[in-house]
Amino acid sequence: MRVAMIGTGYVGLVTGACLADFGHVVTCVDKDPAKIEGLLAGRMPIYEPGLDDLVARNVREKRLSFTTELAPAVRDAAVVFLAVGTPSRRGDGHADLSYVYGAVREIAAAVEGFTVVVTKSTVPVGTGDEVERLIREVRPDADVSVVSNPEFLREGAAIEDFKRPDRIVVGTDEQRAREVMAEVYRPLHLNQGPLLFTARRTSELIKYAANAFLATKVTFINEIADLCEKAGANVQEVARGIGLDNRIGSKFLHAGPGFGGSCFPKDTLALLRTGQEYGVPLRIVESVVGVNDARKAAMARRVIAALDGNIAGKTVALLGLAFKPNTDDMRDSPSIPIVLALQDKGAKVRAYDPQAMEEAQKILSDVDYRSSAYDCLDGADVGVIVTEWDEFRALDLDRVKRLLMQPVIVDLRNIYRLDDMKRHGFRYESIGREGTAP
Structure with missing residues (x-):
């Protein structure tokens, strides 16, 4: 399965590398040319035990690549993960969703065919609704399903957490999206990773509540x-x-x-x-x-x-x-x-x-x-x-x-x-x- 990972921060890079290690073909996208240049040269922007070897292996096997060009990566992908930052907003402490919404508009303009857009970033309840509205606004004809899939990775043990998770939470009511997400995480079935399907808003709240x-x-x-x-x-x-x-x-x-x-x-x-x-x-x-x-x-x-x-x-x-x-x-x-x-x-x-x-x-x-x-x-x-x-x-x-x-x-x-x-x-x-x- 072809996957586009938007954002190469902690969550995006670890998730992208692990999905590539499962056998998916993953393209990681970031607007920062210096970060992409470093990744292409094998330099990790973060320290996480085992990540450099994981990335190098999957780049070598041509399952993992890095680019600043969002449109080609999204156009070829069956699944697009949103893993951009959601820092605390100054003044009120709410999550700053400007990076999420900016990326969504670009994704909407680039999608072709049925595409599952997955919010991996930690976002407040109702964000998926707004993501879907923005996509419809930019591309009323887009055949897209918006899914919530929060991450539960511990820094310092993220690779182990991804490959042997306590749970995988997927928020969607659409059957086609459920089937695609089940295929994304199918390699984890051998480890009996519990796949929990919920409504999208419930999934968003699970992350914050946890x-x-x-x-x-x-x-x-x-x-x-x-x-x-x-x-x-x-x-x-x-x-x-x-x-x-x-x-x-x-x-x-x-x-x-x-x-x-x-x-x-x-x-x-x-x-x-x-x-x-x-x-x-x-x-x-x-x-x-x-x-x-x-x-x-x-x-x-x-x-x-x-x-x-x-x-x-x-x-x-x-x-x-x-x-x-x-x-x-x-x-x-x-x-x-x-x-x-x-x-x-x-x-x-x-x-x-x-x-x-x-x-x-x-x-x-x-x-x-x-x-x-x-x-x-x-x-x-x-x-x-x-x-x-x-x-x-x-x-x-x-x-x-x-x-x-x-x-x-x-x-x-x-x-x-x-x-x-x-x-x-x-x-x-x-x-x-x-x-x-x-």
């Missing part, structure tokens, strides 16, 4: 962590105790500095806006957004407290900048407000991240970016673990202690054991765990 619920779990355990600190309990054991209940589950119950990334912050705001438009206040989601924003701001205060409130002129070494490991994504990362707050209080900030420093430099200035974790810690007054990269999980603690000006570690991800840090003589601050070592 992300808002997961964001709620993250925020809930962070508030419980604060209570654990005051009550003398251990949040990791609390999380395990409640997570063993299969009605709750263990995922997204890891206390930390708050959620970030490309999905949760944007999607919770967009869902709030949708609720306002329909006159349905979403008070739980509203609280989640407020608590998460406040939590990020509070993390810098933890670092300052670890140095007894005396941070001016001190050197802070941040380990990790990306919002999570195995990605270079800096969007709404907790590291951003932490750096800005520390700098505002007069601290000198160093940082090291295995993948995200290039992206970080576009956002954070006056930061001393270092080449390794140990280089970052050398001569610093305090080390702060912000992102739980694997390489930070087994640092040589004796070496770390020798490198630091004073043995102070603030671990915002709880990746070390309290007794280990005490044995090595650190003053160790973590999240939601009883006691401070030593």
Whole structure:
């Protein structure tokens, strides 16, 4: 099957490469000539484990190609996926659909024969209706079915998620479109990927509801962590105790500095806006957004407290900048407000991240970016673990202690054991765990 993928961002590139690996012939389209030039040369615009090899293999097998020319790709395709950005709109937090609608007008002008137009971008309820209206406006004669097919990819594990999904949601009431989408995902039948067909508006809402619920779990355990600190309990054991209940589950119950990334912050705001438009206040989601924003701001205060409130002129070494490991994504990362707050209080900030420093430099200035974790810690007054990269999980603690000006570690991800840090003589601050070592 011939597929056109409009947009080569995170979702578009991963989806296009995986569909090509299934045997479909995929053309990825992007308006950015530099991005397409890089992809043609084998340079990935994002970091995602295994993506470069996946792309290279399918380009070599002539199942995957890249172009800036939308019309020829759409004209030859049976399925056109919309995977352009939907960032939060300034002012009201709603999803900015200008890129979606701009692409739809171009698609409408180019389609030939029966074509399924699939909204892969995360869009508010009712967007599919507007996409269909725009296509009819531009091409009343177009034989097109508009489908919602939200993505549920985790950054850092996106290829595995695509090939072994929990669910594949397809929103359409048209039989022809159902048959085409079933064929698109037919290779997943061997893995028994559950294909869930719903109405289009239901499909659109599933994506937002899922992300808002997961964001709620993250925020809930962070508030419980604060209570654990005051009550003398251990949040990791609390999380395990409640997570063993299969009605709750263990995922997204890891206390930390708050959620970030490309999905949760944007999607919770967009869902709030949708609720306002329909006159349905979403008070739980509203609280989640407020608590998460406040939590990020509070993390810098933890670092300052670890140095007894005396941070001016001190050197802070941040380990990790990306919002999570195995990605270079800096969007709404907790590291951003932490750096800005520390700098505002007069601290000198160093940082090291295995993948995200290039992206970080576009956002954070006056930061001393270092080449390794140990280089970052050398001569610093305090080390702060912000992102739980694997390489930070087994640092040589004796070496770390020798490198630091004073043995102070603030671990915002709880990746070390309290007794280990005490044995090595650190003053160790973590999240939601009883006691401070030593």
